[in-house]
Amino acid sequence: MDNGLFKNIEQKTGVRMKDVLELANSLQHANFKDEKTVRGVIKKVSKLANKSVPQRLEDQIVQSIIKDGKKLDIQTITDMVNKKK
Numbered sequence: 001m002d003n004g005l006f007k008n009i010e011q012k013t014g015v016r017m018k019d020v021l022e023l024a025n026s027l028q029h030a031n032f033k034d035e036k037t038v039r040g041v042i043k044k045v046s047k048l049a050n051k052s053v054p055q056r057l058e059d060q061i062v063q064s065i066i067k068d069g070k071k072l073d074i075q076t077i078t079d080m081v082n083k084k085k
Helices: 003-013 017-028 035-049 055-066 074-082
Strands: none
Touching: 003 017, 017 035, 035 055
16 A cells, blocks of 8 residues: 555544554454454444444444344444444
């Protein structure tokens, strides 16, 4: 990838691409049927996004991923975290 592109993304989002890539790598082999794993991913994404996730919303996200079979990726979690109630 182009380092200029990464720098632009970092400037716009305030998130280091190194952190995003590390998170993406950790998602590749994670067990998303495991509640503890899913909660850990949610916490990492919320920290990267600098957004707090209330317990009720975290519970809804976990249920959606584990029980409802939603696909888990950074975009899915980000959309859920940013979703207005």
